[in-house]
Amino acid sequence: MIKFVTALAQKLARPYPASKPLKKHPAIEATSERAIPFLLQPLEGAKTIAIGFCFAGGMAHDPVDGPQTSMSAPRALIDSAMRRTNHQLAEKLKDLQASFVLKSEAEAVVGCVAGPPANIDEIVRLSNQVLTSTDIPAEVLEDVKRLLAAQILEQAEDVDTKAQESFLSALCNPHPYIQALLPEASRIEQISDADIANWIRVNIVLARLRICIVGDLETTSAGQLVDRLFEGLPTGSMVDKLPPVQFVASAKEPIFLHHGGEPQAFVGIGGRSAAASRPSDWLAVRMLAHALTGDDKSRLFREIRDTQGVTYGLQYRFDFFSSTGFFVVFGSVSKQKLAEVLSAIRKSVRGFVEEGPTEGEQRSAREAFLRQVEQLNHNIVEFAYQLTTLRLFGWSVDDINAVESRAAGLSLSDPKYLHLLMPEEPLLVIVE
Missing domain, CATH: 3.30.830.10 (Metalloenzyme, LuxS/M16 peptidase-like)
Incomplete structure (x- = not known):
């Protein structure tokens, strides 16, 4: 964003x-x-x-x-x-x-x-x-x-x-x-x-x-x-809620944007996902997204690197409001190799959603998330920001206090969460 x-x-x-x-x-x-x-x-x-x-x-x-x-x-x-x-x-x-x-x-x-x-x-x-x-x-x-x-x-x-x-x-x-x-x-x-x-x-x-x-x-x-x-601020009135986002079916073919730069492509991948207002769903999808795309040990990173020699430098990002899940930007891909790389991306994502994460991938995703939670204790300003955002999107004090225990107890191989991670084929955006 x-x-x-x-x-x-x-x-x-x-x-x-x-x-x-x-x-x-x-x-x-x-x-x-x-x-x-x-x-x-x-x-x-x-x-x-x-x-x-x-x-x-x-x-x-x-x-x-x-x-x-x-x-x-x-x-x-x-x-x-x-x-x-x-x-x-x-x-x-x-x-x-x-x-x-x-x-x-x-x-x-x-x-x-x-x-x-x-x-x-x-x-x-x-x-x-x-x-x-x-x-x-x-x-x-x-x-x-x-x-x-x-x-x-x-x-x-x-x-x-x-x-x-x-x-x-x-x-x-x-x-x-x-x-x-x-x-x-x-x-x-x-x-x-x-x-x-x-x-x-x-x-x-x-x-x-x-x-x-x-x-x-x-x-x-x-x-x-x-x-x-906040002394001196007027009482005012509540904000009107925005209308809900209406999703459409993901494009089956990649979307091409012409940027006018070097004749190579930047590949973006993503999809709609769980809303932040549902804590268990959102936590599970966040950890699954990490297992799929989050670091150099993730499934997508390893498979595309090992089969295509291509990596990405921007980790997944979440969009709280519109429930669009994660968005990963790959580095430059030559036009001659683009079709092969896109096919490999789709195959890797599809395999992850159909098979689910391995026990090692689940463990790694959990550990990464709990490390992020622990790191907030060492960055107090960021901690305050994160808590405020969660409260804005409806998390109760019980939800906040139960983050670690809930994350540790969720079954990341549950088909429900895998479907929430990527309910349709991933949407690919190519910037040429």
């Missing part, structure tokens, strides 16, 4: 790795004194507190004027706060070893505030100034529009982006989510001050908030941080 990320400064978006193993306690659902619900993931010994949050409703939720306003508004909020303080706000956050990120994605406006426990109160106070910077100067908006127009034009020429857009468009009937992936640069100029002001009034509201806090702190302290971070 295309990610339009806005941040105070790239170096302020710190990963905050943990220096030693941390003890993870079960996540807790709680409510602040101002009646704002949140999830707390206690990590005993953590030297960082991260507050992940999102406002449900993102670029795909703007069907009238497209995703351009959703892209522009978070950056305008940040730049407005910077200008109003003569950029002292950024310097203060840097001195406090803080991280503040706000970004627009298709499903939501996602953010994170993080820093050392000793500084977190002041970090939260300063971050609140950004979220409440509703008076956007005209010159700030013009600068933001120029920057985003340039980013869109650059992304539009990206081979991977073109392939994935065609991939999704071929799997689904027209849908706002697909429109959000590649906005039109020409429409950026049409955004007005009133558009931005209305977007902030509708989107940056308490009713749309999902909040997850990771760190070594008690529920009461966490609730106080929540109240201070």
Whole structure:
């Protein structure tokens, strides 16, 4: 997916790795004194507190004027706060070893505030100034529009982006989510001050908030941080749900895109898959996708490398909203060998789905997934992001607490999960 990320400064978006193993306690659902619900993931010994949050409703939720306003508004909020303080706000956050990120994605406006426990109160106070910077100067908006127009034009020429857009468009009937992936640069100029002001009034509201806090702190302290971070935001209203994605039958023949570059092909493979809102299905399919495509030990990688001498450099990626499963991009393939490689890809995927993973592949996929879960304890900001995303897509606190045990107990050879992984022939997209 295309990610339009806005941040105070790239170096302020710190990963905050943990220096030693941390003890993870079960996540807790709680409510602040101002009646704002949140999830707390206690990590005993953590030297960082991260507050992940999102406002449900993102670029795909703007069907009238497209995703351009959703892209522009978070950056305008940040730049407005910077200008109003003569950029002292950024310097203060840097001195406090803080991280503040706000970004627009298709499903939501996602953010994170993080820093050392000793500084977190002041970090939260300063971050609140950004979220409440509703008076956007005209010159700030013009600068933001120029920057985003340039980013869109650059992304539009990206081979991977073109392939994935065609991939999704071929799997689904027209849908706002697909429109959000590649906005039109020409429409950026049409955004007005009133558009931005209305977007902030509708989107940056308490009713749309999902909040997850990771760190070594008690529920009461966490609730106080929540109240201070979001103080001054209006209550607002819930976001309207997008219509469901309507899938169409996958194309039996590869889709060819003409890029105009070197006379070699980039091969993308993927298919629709399990929705993130069904935890067991999604976990099983995620592990199966890893067994099929996830690393140099996976079935597809080994078989295509050994039989065709071709490998891929981009591991599978999941698309939460549209349930399109994974998408793998191979490296360049000569046109003379293309038909043979495509046939081998289809044969490898079909064999995996029909036969199921071997015991060794199941074990490897489980271990890889559980390693990823464990690594989140060492990247507290990423942990907060992941929890917030899962909450956005309907995971309960029990679902979150049971991730490891559920993943360990799922039968990856179950035909139900194999069918969810790839219910039809894989869709192939060729960029020439």
